[in-house]
Amino acid sequence: MELHQEIKTLAAQLGGILTDKRLWITTAESCTGGGVSYALTDTPGSSAYIDRAFVTYSNQAKQDLLKVAAATLAEYGAVSEQTVLEMAAGACKVTNADISIAVSGVAGPGGGTKEKPVGLVWFCIQIGNKQYPSQQLFFGHRASVRAQAIVYALKEVIEKINL
Numbered sequence: 537m538e539l540h541q542e543i544k545t546l547a548a549q550l551g552g553i554l555t556d557k558r559l560w561i562t563t564a565e566s567c568t569g570g571g572v573s574y575a576l577t578d579t580p581g582s583s584a585y586i587d588r589a590f591v592t593y594s595n596q597a598k599q600d601l602l603k604v605a606a607a608t609l610a611e612y613g614a615v616s617e618q619t620v621l622e623m624a625a626g627a628c629k630v631t632n633a634d635i636s637i638a639v640s641g642v643a644g645p646g647g648g649t650k651e652k653p654v655g656l657v658w659f660c661i662q663i664g665n666k667q668y669p670s671q672q673l674f675f676g677h678r679a680s681v682r683a684q685a686i687v688y689a690l691k692e693v694i695e696k697i698n699l
Contacts, residue, residue: 602626
């Protein structure tokens, strides 16, 4: 299935689950630039489960909007497990959402390092007080990395809700 269609299908599936379970979701996105929230709000009826979303591309935005600690960013960087854990927790806290999706990575084409190559993306799904961090390494050009990250994020939320 083409990625664009897969994103639409997954977003609609997740929307149905959220509606049925009467759950609210929020997003805290960096490298995806709001792509996850766009996918969710592109589905009719999304106002029943999404109240707001955050695009926190800069470290300052992560600190100001999601309450990520400056010390976390200084020690581990924006693309790290520690940062997405704090992004996910902060998003739930400032919105009172039941679920959050946090995404931070290196979409490219530049910005990668040996330790954090282009295509490395960290995720954290938070449901209630339980957090599910994970990382993936995607390949391809910038738009492809971002689309793959959106697909992965949506699939992860669906999987974790159904645990």
